[in-house]
Amino acid sequence: MRSSMKELVGIMVFVALVACVPLVTESGVLLNFVMMALYATLLAQAWNILGGFGGQFSFGHALFFGTGAYIQAIVQLQGGLNAWTALGLAVVGSAGVGVFVGALSFRYGLKGSYFALVTLAFAEVFRILALSVPFTGAGVGLMLPLQESFANMQFGSRKGYIYVVLGFVAAALLVTWWLKNSRFGAYLQAVRDNEDAARAIGVSPFGVKLGAIALSAGFMGAGGAFYVQVFQYIDPSIAYGAHTSVEALVAAIVGGLGTLWGPVLGAVVLHVLADITRNLFGELPGINMVIYGVVLVAIVMFMPRGIGGLRATVQSVWRGLRQKNGGRRG
Amino acid sequence: MVDSLLSIQALSKSFGGLRAVQNVSLEVPKGSLTALIGPNGAGKTTLFALMSGFLTPDSGAVRFDGHDITGRAPHLNARQGMTRTFQIVQPFATQTVRENIAVGAHLHLKDRRSALAQAEEVAARVGLSAQLDKPASDLTVAGRKRLELARALATRPRLLLLDEVLAGLNPQEIAEMIPVVRGIAQGGVTVLMIEHVMQAVMNLAEHVWVLAQGQLIAQGTPGVVTADEKVVEAYLGHGTAARLRAAAQAGAAA
Numbered sequence: 001m002r003s004s005m006k007e008l009v010g011i012m013v014f015v016a017l018v019a020c021v022p023l024v025t026e027s028g029v030l031l032n033f034v035m036m037a038l039y040a041t042l043l044a045q046a047w048n049i050l051g052g053f054g055g056q057f058s059f060g061h062a063l064f065f066g067t068g069a070y071i072q073a074i075v076q077l078q079g080g081l082n083a084w085t086a087l088g089l090a091v092v093g094s095a096g097v098g099v100f101v102g103a104l105s106f107r108y109g110l111k112g113s114y115f116a117l118v119t120l121a122f123a124e125v126f127r128i129l130a131l132s133v134p135f136t137g138a139g140v141g142l143m144l145p146l147q148e149s150f151a152n153m154q155f156g157s158r159k160g161y162i163y164v165v166l167g168f169v170a171a172a173l174l175v176t177w178w179l180k181n182s183r184f185g186a187y188l189q190a191v192r193d194n195e196d197a198a199r200a201i202g203v204s205p206f207g208v209k210l211g212a213i214a215l216s217a218g219f220m221g222a223g224g225a226f227y228v229q230v231f232q233y234i235d236p237s238i239a240y241g242a243h244t245s246v247e248a249l250v251a252a253i254v255g256g257l258g259t260l261w262g263p264v265l266g267a268v269v270l271h272v273l274a275d276i277t278r279n280l281f282g283e284l285p286g287i288n289m290v291i292y293g294v295v296l297v298a299i300v301m302f303m304p305r306g307i308g309g310l311r312a313t314v315q316s317v318w319r320g321l322r323q324k325n326g327g328r329r330g
Numbered sequence: 331m332v333d334s335l336l337s338i339q340a341l342s343k344s345f346g347g348l349r350a351v352q353n354v355s356l357e358v359p360k361g362s363l364t365a366l367i368g369p370n371g372a373g374k375t376t377l378f379a380l381m382s383g384f385l386t387p388d389s390g391a392v393r394f395d396g397h398d399i400t401g402r403a404p405h406l407n408a409r410q411g412m413t414r415t416f417q418i419v420q421p422f423a424t425q426t427v428r429e430n431i432a433v434g435a436h437l438h439l440k441d442r443r444s445a446l447a448q449a450e451e452v453a454a455r456v457g458l459s460a461q462l463d464k465p466a467s468d469l470t471v472a473g474r475k476r477l478e479l480a481r482a483l484a485t486r487p488r489l490l491l492l493d494e495v496l497a498g499l500n501p502q503e504i505a506e507m508i509p510v511v512r513g514i515a516q517g518g519v520t521v522l523m524i525e526h527v528m529q530a531v532m533n534l535a536e537h538v539w540v541l542a543q544g545q546l547i548a549q550g551t552p553g554v555v556t557a558d559e560k561v562v563e564a565y566l567g568h569g570t571a572a573r574l575r576a577a578a579q580a581g582a583a584a
Contacts, residue, residue, distance in 0.1 A: 190425075193421075194421070196420060197481070199403070199404040200414050201433060202409050202485055204403070
């Protein structure tokens with residue numbers, strides 16, 4: 001079987017297995033863990049599209065997350081539309097913000113740390129805007145009234161939410177799979193690896209990067225919309241604060257950039273880690289961020305390809321050692 | 331007058347006070363294999379960048395197949411059939427040889443499988459078949475040069491601009507590469523190459539332009555330009571031609 005088909009089957013098996021979890025357990029702790037891990041997976045996958053496949057490291061993905069969250073809340077509260085319509089608008093709206101920021105940055109060839117800083121600055125600008133304008137509820141934030149129903153996308157238990165977020169994760173996995181098996185994906189990775197070489201053989205870096213940021217921002221916006229549905233509350237620092245940006249990029253980097261399963265692995269591992277530290281250190285605020293930092297440094301130093309690339313890293317180290325020994329013998 | 335595929339007229343480009351290319355005009359005939367030579371820093375690579383759209387000229391015009399393409403973006407030029415390679419090879423390092431070439435093949439093939447299949451055919455043409463599944467970063471210099479060539483070929487160019495595909499290769503590798511380049515030209519692709527390896531230029535090129543300090547100083551068949559005193563002086567320094575002539579006469583007299 002071709003490897004791309006194997007991956008497709010893998011995605012189906014993964015989604016089917018996770019879909020079974022709510023059927024076999026009633027444990028609130030476990031269901032909550034699965035839901036939050038899937039949610040973190042979604043953010044990591046969203047970031048991976050632009051950061052992993054496109055090589056454009058954004059430090060401000062909260063920009064798209066927050067925009068999705070606010071659209072989700074405002075459309076329901078002020079537009080009076082149902083939650084599913086709001087969700088569609090949230091995804092499209094965040095993607096639109098992505099295209100706007102992307103067009104500005106990529107038009108002027110911003111790369112690397114400059115692009116990272118611009119995204120960070122945009123997230124900050126949006127945070128301050130959200131604090132100042134009335135329709136976001138300013139510093140007080142927005143609260144969704146609790147009304148459990150399918151149309152409101154509010155569920156009595158975590159099970160309903162798990163299926164919603166699993167749907168997004170499945171979509172993100174399929175998009176990632178498509179990136180690995182399509183012209184657009186090949187162009188995106190070519191631009192990441194060497195922009196000039198890509199241009200010389202007919203690739204428009206601007207168009208390709210714009211497409212990637214739209215996709216990435218759309219999924220991030222879905223994550224924001226999902227957050228609002230689960231917690232029924234959003235304020236400027238939750239929406240546009242650095243925490244979400246960091247969570248998305250750390251999970252993607254820890255798991256393995258530009259891979260299909262890396263972000264899934266990274267998100268799950270970090271969530272397990274966060275739960276453990278929370279149990280060990282009580283509710284020390286921010287301790288999980290400290291741990292994230294340490295883990296990120298360790299991963300970047302010792303596993304440049306992330307957990308998902310561990311096998312490849314070990315193989316290349318092993319090859320290197322063997323060559324060295326062979327060289328000594330010869 | 332033969333049909334020219336690429337024609338540049340009075341092209342100039344300065345970087346601050348450095349006049350890298352000054353008032354250069356040339357015509358590349360359709361179906362020819364030609365070369366651009368000149369000492370280091372003569373402006374050859376800058377001229378390539380101006381032709382392919384990586385740089386915009388200060389003045390002058392570039393015409394490709396009859397259309398004015400002055401300053402047009404490189405990816406648009408590639409779609410019209412003009413592809414360049416780089417002197418300093420630029421592989422997509424994280425990808426395999428096959429994937430690298432497939433990016434070029436995607437210019438005409440949307441489907442991933444067809445592009446990967448096409449990559450195999452192109453690899454065979456440049457002698458990379460054995461390395462198809464290696465990461466590009468594992469290739470030797472000679473291998474990377476071939477990859478650079480293969481990726482450009484995969485776009486099915488009408489005009490191929492080769493920037494020193496032989497630089498950094500050993501004599502045996504050069505001898506292996508020359509037939510590859512000739513094969514490409516015989517396959518109907520117009521080739522203009524920048525080259526320092528004179529053995530290759532003498533061997534391959536029908537027509538040679540010589541660039542020195544941003545100006546075109548000579549052109550003609552390889553035999554004509556290498557005998558040209560201005561060309562000799564551009565490479566070896568002012569007055570060299572006279573000294574060489576004197577030495578030759580002294581040698582003949584003795």
